[in-house]
Amino acid sequence: xxxxxxxxxLLALAEGAPISTCERVALAEAxxxxxxxxxxxxxDLPPWDNSAMDGYALxxxxxxxxxxxxxxxxxxxxxxxxxxxxxxxxxxxxxxxPAGADLVEMQENAEVLADGRVRFLEPLKTGQNxxxxxxxxxxxxxxxxxxxxxxPIEMGLCASLGAAELVVRRRPVVAVISTGDELVPPGQxxxxxxxxxxxxxxxxxxxxxxxxxxxxxxxxADDLELTRKALAELADVDLILSTGGVSVGEADxxxxxxxxxxxxxxxxxxIKPGKPLTFGHFRGVPVIGxxxxxxxxxxxxxxxxxxxxxxxxxxxxxxPLGFAVPAGxxxxxxxxxxxxxxxxxxxxxxxxxxxxxxxxxxxxAWAEGLVExxxxxTLAEGDTLxxxxxxxxxx
Ligand SMILES: Nc1nc2c(c(=O)[nH]1)N[C@H]1C(S)=C(S)[C@@H](COP(=O)(O)OP(=O)(O)OC[C@H]3O[C@@H](n4cnc5c(N)ncnc54)[C@H](O)[C@@H]3O)O[C@H]1N2
Ligand code: MOO
Ligand SMILES: [Mg+2]
Numbered sequence: 001x002x003x004x005x006x007x008x009x010l011l012a013l014a015e016g017a018p019i020s021t022c023e024r025v026a027l028a029e030a031x032x033x034x035x036x037x038x039x040x041x042x043x044d045l046p047p048w049d050n051s052a053m054d055g056y057a058l059x060x061x062x063x064x065x066x067x068x069x070x071x072x073x074x075x076x077x078x079x080x081x082x083x084x085x086x087x088x089x090x091x092x093x094x095x096x097x098p099a100g101a102d103l104v105e106m107q108e109n110a111e112v113l114a115d116g117r118v119r120f121l122e123p124l125k126t127g128q129n130x131x132x133x134x135x136x137x138x139x140x141x142x143x144x145x146x147x148x149x150x151x152p153i154e155m156g157l158c159a160s161l162g163a164a165e166l167v168v169r170r171r172p173v174v175a176v177i178s179t180g181d182e183l184v185p186p187g188q189x190x191x192x193x194x195x196x197x198x199x200x201x202x203x204x205x206x207x208x209x210x211x212x213x214x215x216x217x218x219x220x221a222d223d224l225e226l227t228r229k230a231l232a233e234l235a236d237v238d239l240i241l242s243t244g245g246v247s248v249g250e251a252d253x254x255x256x257x258x259x260x261x262x263x264x265x266x267x268x269x270x271i272k273p274g275k276p277l278t279f280g281h282f283r284g285v286p287v288i289g290x291x292x293x294x295x296x297x298x299x300x301x302x303x304x305x306x307x308x309x310x311x312x313x314x315x316x317x318x319x320p321l322g323f324a325v326p327a328g329x330x331x332x333x334x335x336x337x338x339x340x341x342x343x344x345x346x347x348x349x350x351x352x353x354x355x356x357x358x359x360x361x362x363x364x365a366w367a368e369g370l371v372e373x374x375x376x377x378t379l380a381e382g383d384t385l386x387x388x389x390x391x392x393x394x395x
Pocket of ligand 2: 271272273274275276291293295296358359
C-alpha cells in the first residue's frame with residue numbers, strides 16, 4: 001500500500017476514535033496540549049490606545065508648529081489625565097495615550113528648550129507611533145480554533161488575553177511495548193547476542209512531547225502466548241504502540257496475535273524504512289506495530305503514528321509539509337518503496353548520511369530532515385526533493 005493511502009486510512013480510523021473527553025487545566029500546564037474549545041478574546045488587544053515610543057503625545061489639530069509645554073508625564077501602568085489643550089504629554093512606550101492626543105513623537109525628534117517647552121523638529125502625522133485599541137484583536141474574535149496544539153507562542157497568546165485556564169483534550173494513554181528477546185535496558189551488562197533497547201527511549205520521549213500519557217509496558221519476549229497476554233492486559237489504553245516482531249520471521253508474533261483476537265487493518269507499506277508497519281485492533285484496542293529497526297521506528301512513528309495520534313486529538317494539520325530542495329546527491333536505483341533518507345542541508349542542497357541502513361539510528365541524529373525519494377525514480381544532482389525537517393516532526 002502506498003504511503004499516502006496508508007496515512008489516509010490511519011487518519012480516517014483516528015477520526016472514528018477521537019479522544020473526545022476534555023479537562024480544564026491551568027495555563028502553566030497547557031503547553032503541548034490541544035485546545036478542545038476555541039480561544040475567544042474577552043477583551044480588546046491592546047485594551048487602550050498606547051504609545052509605541054518614548055517621547056511626547058500631542059493633538060495635531062491643536063498644534064500650530066510652536067513649542068509646547070509639558071502638562072503631564074505618563075508612564076506604562078498609569079492612568080493619564082485628558083490632554084490639556086495647547087500642551088503635550090511626556091509619554092513612554094506602552095503607556096496609555098491621554099484622551100485628546102492623537103500622535104506620539106519620539107524624543108530623538110524633539111528638543112527640550114531651556115524653559116521646559118518642547119520643540120518638534122520633524123513634520124508630524126496623525127496616528128504616528130500610536131498603537132490603537134483593538135489593533136491586534138477585538139473582543140469576541142476567535143484567536144485560536146479548537147484543535148490547536150499549544151506551544152510557546154500559543155501559550156504567550158493565551159496569556160495576553162488573560163486566559164488563566166484552558167479547556168484541552170485529555171492526554172491519550174499510550175502503552176509502549178518493546179518486543180525482542182535480544183533487548184536489554186541501558187544500565188545492565190550486555191550478554192551474548194544482546195543489544196540495548198533504544199526504541200523505548202526514543203518513543204517515550206517523543207510521545208511525551210506530543211502530550212501523551214505513557215504507560216511503559218517494558219520488554220516483551222518473542223513468544224506468542226506472552227504477546228497475547230501482554231496485549232490483553234492493556235485493555236484500557238487508547239493505543240498500544242509496539243516495536244519489532246512485525247515482519248515475517250519465526251519470532252514475529254504481533255500480526256499473529258492481532259489476526260487471532262482482533263483484526264489486522266494495515267500491513268506491508270511501500271515505505272523504506274518501515275515496510276512491515278502494522279495497524280490493527282486487539283480486542284478492540286488500537287495497536288500500531290512499528291518495525292523494530294530503529295530508523296524504521298523513527299520514520300514510521302514520525303510519518304504515520306504521530307499524525308494518527310494528533311488526529312485523534314482533533315488536530316487538523318498533522319504533518320509538516322516540508323519544502324522543496326535540490327538534491328546534492330545522485331540516486332541511481334529506482335525503488336518500489338518510497339524512501340525517506342536521513343539528510344542535511346549543505347549550501348542549500350540536501351546531502352544524505354552515507355549509511356542509510358534502517359538499523360542505524362545515528363544517521364538520524366546526524367540529519368536535519370528526511371528527504372523523500374518517490375517510488376520508481378532516479379535522481380541527478382539538482383533534482384527537486386521534499387525535505388521534511390526533523391525538528392518539526394519531533395515537535
Ligand atoms: N525475510 C524477510 N525479512 C525481513 C523483511 C522481509 O520483508 N522479509 N523485512 C525487513 C524489514 S524491511 C524490516 S524493517 C525488519 C522489521 O522487523 P521487525 O519489525 O519484525 O523487527 P524485529 O525483527 O523484531 O527487529 C528488527 C531489528 O531491529 C532491532 N530492534 C528491535 N527492537 C529494538 C529496540 N527496541 N531497540 C533497538 N533495536 C531493536 C532488532 O534487534 C533487529 O535487528 O525486518 C526485516 N526482515
Ligand atoms: O522497512 Mo525496513 O525498515 O527497510 O528495514
Ligand atoms: Mg523480525
